[in-house]
Amino acid sequence: MRIREVFRFAFAGLRANKLRSALTTLGILIGVGAVILLVAVGKGSGAQVQANINKLGTNLLTVSRQAGGFGQRAARNTGTQSSVSALTTADAQALVDPTNAPDVLTSSPVVTASPTATFSGATHQIAQLVGTVPAYFSATNWDLAEGSLITDDDVTGARKVIVIGQTVATDLFGTTMDPVGQRLQINSVPYTVEGVLKAKGSTGLNDADDFAVAPLTTVQDSLTGFGSLNQIVVEAKSASATTAAQDEITSILSARHHLKATASPDFRVLNQQSLLATSDSTTHTFTVLLGAVAAISLVVGGIGITNIMLVTVTERTREIGIRKALGAPRAAILGQFLIEAVLLSLIGGALGVAAGLIGTRFTVAGVKPVIVPASIALAFAVSALIGLFFGSFPANRAAKLHPIQALRHE
Amino acid sequence: MGGTDGADGAGGPQPVIELGDVHKTYGMDGTAVHALRGVSLTVPTGDYVAIMGASGSGKSTMMNIVGCLDVPTSGRYLLDGIEVEHLSDRQLALVRNRKIGFVFQSFNLLPRTSALDNVELPLVYAGVGTAERRRRAKAALELVGLGERLSHKPNELSGGQQQRVAVARALVTAPSLILADEPTGNLDSTSSADVMALFDRLHRAGRTIVLITHEHDIAEHAERAIRLMDGRIVSDERNGARGWLTDRRSAGKHESAGKHESAAKHGSLT
Numbered sequence: 001m002r003i004r005e006v007f008r009f010a011f012a013g014l015r016a017n018k019l020r021s022a023l024t025t026l027g028i029l030i031g032v033g034a035v036i037l038l039v040a041v042g043k044g045s046g047a048q049v050q051a052n053i054n055k056l057g058t059n060l061l062t063v064s065r066q067a068g069g070f071g072q073r074a075a076r077n078t079g080t081q082s083s084v085s086a087l088t089t090a091d092a093q094a095l096v097d098p099t100n101a102p103d104v105l106t107s108s109p110v111v112t113a114s115p116t117a118t119f120s121g122a123t124h125q126i127a128q129l130v131g132t133v134p135a136y137f138s139a140t141n142w143d144l145a146e147g148s149l150i151t152d153d154d155v156t157g158a159r160k161v162i163v164i165g166q167t168v169a170t171d172l173f174g175t176t177m178d179p180v181g182q183r184l185q186i187n188s189v190p191y192t193v194e195g196v197l198k199a200k201g202s203t204g205l206n207d208a209d210d211f212a213v214a215p216l217t218t219v220q221d222s223l224t225g226f227g228s229l230n231q232i233v234v235e236a237k238s239a240s241a242t243t244a245a246q247d248e249i250t251s252i253l254s255a256r257h258h259l260k261a262t263a264s265p266d267f268r269v270l271n272q273q274s275l276l277a278t279s280d281s282t283t284h285t286f287t288v289l290l291g292a293v294a295a296i297s298l299v300v301g302g303i304g305i306t307n308i309m310l311v312t313v314t315e316r317t318r319e320i321g322i323r324k325a326l327g328a329p330r331a332a333i334l335g336q337f338l339i340e341a342v343l344l345s346l347i348g349g350a351l352g353v354a355a356g357l358i359g360t361r362f363t364v365a366g367v368k369p370v371i372v373p374a375s376i377a378l379a380f381a382v383s384a385l386i387g388l389f390f391g392s393f394p395a396n397r398a399a400k401l402h403p404i405q406a407l408r409h410e
Numbered sequence: 411m412g413g414t415d416g417a418d419g420a421g422g423p424q425p426v427i428e429l430g431d432v433h434k435t436y437g438m439d440g441t442a443v444h445a446l447r448g449v450s451l452t453v454p455t456g457d458y459v460a461i462m463g464a465s466g467s468g469k470s471t472m473m474n475i476v477g478c479l480d481v482p483t484s485g486r487y488l489l490d491g492i493e494v495e496h497l498s499d500r501q502l503a504l505v506r507n508r509k510i511g512f513v514f515q516s517f518n519l520l521p522r523t524s525a526l527d528n529v530e531l532p533l534v535y536a537g538v539g540t541a542e543r544r545r546r547a548k549a550a551l552e553l554v555g556l557g558e559r560l561s562h563k564p565n566e567l568s569g570g571q572q573q574r575v576a577v578a579r580a581l582v583t584a585p586s587l588i589l590a591d592e593p594t595g596n597l598d599s600t601s602s603a604d605v606m607a608l609f610d611r612l613h614r615a616g617r618t619i620v621l622i623t624h625e626h627d628i629a630e631h632a633e634r635a636i637r638l639m640d641g642r643i644v645s646d647e648r649n650g651a652r653g654w655l656t657d658r659r660s661a662g663k664h665e666s667a668g669k670h671e672s673a674a675k676h677g678s679l680t
Binding site: 002005012016318319321322323324325326327328329330331332403404407 | 474477479480499500503504505506507508512514518519520521522523531532534535536537579
């Protein structure tokens, strides 16, 4: 009795009921395919978030006001926020300091608004209009598509000029007209379009290109007033210098805001690097969750194998009886049905890998999936194990059948 | 031990079947069914035996035990000199494979499997190589007159042809014993005659054959008829002439195997 013969019998058994075999295989196919595809989607969305963070600039730090962290609770308890100082343009300028902040390259004060822009009848609400200084563009990785950027002169002169993002440009000027040099109105104040920015693409729900930049002073003048800045965007000298720069910013601003060493700060420094790490762990959790859901469908597919193999064993009881009467040892019967189950799951697994790989070529829910090779190996191995595990019960039942009872079975 | 039966005088150096006071009981104490109540029997090599009896007489149980599909509750069974009663499942499977060729009433061929593959099956479990297997299976099918239908599936063959495939399958391992359980039970008279002619030929070639049947005209092909009733052998006759059983309808000689109540009061078997 050779193993090759047992394989031959198992194949013949599967061929005898093609539709049933195909449907059982489908269960595993879907499970394995889902594991590969969903893990790839999870990985892909993680990669996308990282790419978006990189687009913002990896050596970027943003300082924003906060009545924050523990301070927020304290403020609520005392019923006052008076201890929270405003971020000022002077704060921003103080951060560019070769002695106290050697790791800071540039510092840009930022005010934001969300005004309505009109141009000869077309109206567009700009999601974010930033009033800032020229250093902002390089810090946040914005490139110019055409025209020119805002200059220091524009800021000091509070000139009514604006640089717009792609979404704003197409919404107001269409695809054919060149916006540079045109005059548009923002909350009824006329601005001259100086330049158009290159597209950055959407970051999930937000359209990064629904964006415009004007001189800090202009925006303060006409839209936000001269109160606190919304944030200060700081560019560190390199990505690896961001942690040092964060410490320097914290000590300079603490001194300027006269904070005691023990007090919680009234500002927050956000580090893109730490954001990257946070998003990394978030997407990891997301990927694991997706994989778990897919794994459940794989287990369901395995139960399908048990189910169909039990039916097969019952249906072929007489065949088992004949084989036993002719001298098939228990191991041969066990092997035959076990191999049938494993073949079902392996074929399903192989097709599932193929389906998963094909599926990952498409964009799923706006995410370009990234294949994780380990998930392919794992899903395939698990599918083989599932065949063994879920096939062993029916195969064992077949092997244990008594030949007389099996032969009498109708 | 019940001793050898009287009808068989000489016997070969090694009888194929040697049953000694075999009992078989099914179920527990309260509801126990005594299917065999002390059967002793010796079948020498080359014998052609018909085991007869009404349903419930214990002949199916006898067939299962003789065929190593079941083991006796008590008593001794030697098949070709091998003590079978204490063998494990695996060893029983091996004994069935090497020593016994089965022919069943309902043919029991594997469906959707060609005649050749069906005949090869016991050789597969015997571990015979592919080429050798094919050669022997072809030879066996030619012997039963089906050399032209090697690739036919059971559903493409008539009942008589299917049973001849089954006989070829029983022959192919060259077993010590061919055990046929109502081999003509599902066949019309022509096919029955064909199959019985085949058994007669095998007998002349020196095979040991045990037929289990309840039909007189089938049993008449055998040279020896053993009648079972209520789990005991009630007669054991040897003849060979055509029609030798028809006028001997009542139970003849009563074996002294079991010392229980006499079974002689039971009359006709048909």
